Amino acid sequence: MRCLAVMTLVLLAVRTAAGEPAPVDDVLRQAEERDRAERTSAEQEARRLEESRRVEREHAAVEEARRAAEAEARAERRREAEVQAASVRTKRNWGTALMVVGAAAGAGAAWYAYQGAKTNDQIRRGGFATASAIVDANTQGKSYNTLALGLGVGGAAALAVGTPLYLLNLRDPPMVSVLPSAGGAFLALSGTFP
Numbered sequence: 001m002r003c004l005a006v007m008t009l010v011l012l013a014v015r016t017a018a019g020e021p022a023p024v025d026d027v028l029r030q031a032e033e034r035d036r037a038e039r040t041s042a043e044q045e046a047r048r049l050e051e052s053r054r055v056e057r058e059h060a061a062v063e064e065a066r067r068a069a070e071a072e073a074r075a076e077r078r079r080e081a082e083v084q085a086a087s088v089r090t091k092r093n094w095g096t097a098l099m100v101v102g103a104a105a106g107a108g109a110a111w112y113a114y115q116g117a118k119t120n121d122q123i124r125r126g127g128f129a130t131a132s133a134i135v136d137a138n139t140q141g142k143s144y145n146t147l148a149l150g151l152g153v154g155g156a157a158a159l160a161v162g163t164p165l166y167l168l169n170l171r172d173p174p175m176v177s178v179l180p181s182a183g184g185a186f187l188a189l190s191g192t193f194p
Contacts, residue, residue, distance in 0.1 A: 088169045091165050091166075091168075091169040092165070092166055092169045092170075094162070094165055095161075095162045095163065095164070095165030095166030095167070095169065096162070096166055097162070098158045098159070098161050098162025098165065099158070099159055099162035099163060099166060100162075101155070101158045101162070102154075102155045102156065102157070102158030102159035102160075102162055103155070103159070104155070105151045105152070105154050105155030105158060106151070106152065106155035106156070106159070108147075108151045108155075109147075109148045109149070109150075109151035109152035109155055110148075111148075112144045112145075112147040112148035112151060113144070113145070113148035113152075115144040115148075116141050116142075116144030116145040116148055119137055119140055119141035119144060120141050122137060123137050123138060123141065175189075175190050176188070176189055177190070
């Protein structure tokens with residue numbers, strides 16, 4: 001810009017030296033106006049460029065915030081899924097433990113029931129030397145029967161609680177669907193057994 005003004009002045013000097021009359025004030029004013037217009041244009045372009053950069057930075061910040069929010073939401077969903085999976089595993093483990101305890105109690109109940117029945121059969125057959133031996137065998141038979149009953153009820157209760165805990169907390173829960181038919185409906189159960 002200043003180069004143009006200098007060149008204009010040089011041109012004026014040459015014209016003046018050649019004998020041509022030149023209105024120096026008009027030329028200088030025109031050069032200044034051109035410089036001012038060019039500066040204004042350059043300043044406007046710089047402002048537009050800065051505004052464009054500011055908008056780009058804002059868009060980048062918004063995009064980065066959106067990505068961060070999405071990442072946080074994914075992490076939260078993953079944490080919730082892990083907590084839910086841990087809860088399901090814990091319930092299944094408790095269900096398994098209760099079923100094992102129930103089965104063991106059932107086996108103990110069967111063994112004590114067998115022992116009680118065997119003792120009762122011995123009492124019916126007789127062959128005891130004294131009356132106190134019969135009373136002792138009777139007491140022992142009642143103890144076996146009481147243990148068999150207690151273990152049987154406890155084992156059944158453990159199985160009654162453990163089985164649903166295990167089956168209702170499968171990784172892929174079973175789906176129940178009702179299918180209408182001409183004479184009624186069908187009930188369908190589908191799923192995977194672990």
